[in-house]
Amino acid sequence: MQLTEKELDLLQIIEENGRMEIDVLSKMVELSESETEKILQQLEEQRIIVEYGAVIDWRKVDNFEGVTAMIDVKVTPKREVGFDEIAKNIYRFPEVKSVYLMSGAYDLSVVVEGKSLSQVANFVSEKLSTLDSVISTTTHFIMKKYKHDGTIFDQGEDDRRIVVSP
């Protein structure tokens, strides 16, 4: 789909910072508030804007620990539907946060989140590995997040510049 420069601008801004008030957003792209709202609505309808999200460092929240695993999955693709059908069968599970078709040593990369290590292990052994077409799984648990979707965790926000300078 061919987008205008302003539409691209809007998308880039809300991708970086979804939490933006319409009056600020409209000023940034030099459009009226109603024009901005209309464009956003269109982009949502076209599913170009799929969702508005936040990047959260859950480690900092008390009693809210969880684990994330990245699972390499080898599968047997099926005639007519290729990898799509098995991918669909996997992404329907609520524990699954993302599914990618990969080139290389395995076929699907699946990101799973759970409350504990054993919960994720159970999901892999009981749900994922037992699916028809799944040949093998290799599970990697994420030990620490340093950077996620372009956002650096634990980055000092202090402005080190002197308050007034030439």
Next chain:
Amino acid sequence: MRNRVADHVQKLQPSGIRRFFDLAANMEGVISLGVGEPDFVTSWGVREACIASLHNGHTSYTANAGLMELRQEISRYLAQEFEVEYSAANDIIVTVGASQALDLSIRAIVDPGDEVIVIEPSFVSYAPLIELVGGRAVRVGADAERGFSINFDDLEAAITERTKAILLCFPNNPTGTMLTRDELIQVSRLVEKHDLLVLSDEIYAELSFDEKFTSFPTLPNMKDRTILISGFSKGFAMTGWRLGFVAGPTDIIEAMLKIHQYAMMCASTMAQYGAIEALKNGRQDIEAMKKSYRRRRNYFVASLNEIGLPCHNPGGAFYAFPSIKPTGLSSQEFAERLLLEEKVAVVPGDVFGESGEGYVRCSYASSLEQLQEAIKRMERFVKQFR
């Protein structure tokens, strides 16, 4: 006791920015719109190249004019981005920031009594550097009504027998004003007519938002009359590296090199290695930064106008220069009271010259959240004068 400090230094006025720096430095919770530097950290690739140069033991002096490889990259960069050709061997010196490039240029061309025209409001260093070598800074006020463009009648009227050069800065610090190609051509006609030189401070060239940047030496017959001053501080977010460069006619560059070799020897070697990487692989980072500044400019300037501080749309750099005349305060009073009452630091316009009175410089090189909060506080401050 004899005077310990030289007369010409005694006469020098301290920078008007200094007072606000001291005032704001001791306060907590200040939102600073007073900073004249990017809020980006130098890109990692450049930092890494500098570290690698240390690992490799590049810790000795370079040639006075700078590493040949860096000068070649600068030459290529100027040709590709600004369509102006300079010889790496003869026409370029790597300097300690654009500040030293400026100082060298003035020292190389100004004799005592010579006049240099400065378009005001202007960067705080211009006039003092001219005066330090015994020259006279002739200040010509820009046209505030037309977004601080040059007033050509005033400019021509200021030219005398002693005028040696015109000093230009565009996009401008502090007004953010861009000069259009037509305006620059008008300047070039005066330069030719009166046999002058131009010191063209193009340090903000990379941060031109709305139109293509015209480098002054690309204008007809101007290359031999222009000393081009630039550097890595603003576009490449490398302020603390203190690395700039100057390019110009070979005879003037030779003269500058004589001063540079005695006064400075050469720019920092490790910084020069960082700069090579910046020019080779860091140019795509500029685009991202520029986009970000442009969006913030749009938000900030529209908001200033909304809260009753009329502001022209600055075409580049990262400064807005709103009028504070509706408050009835002088720019010094406005800046001081805004700092003390609302903890927002701005720079009073009069420190950039008389024609800056009635305005303040606000840098929008801060996060959007900070800018939003600053606007809230400024609105609250301005309301009391309605």
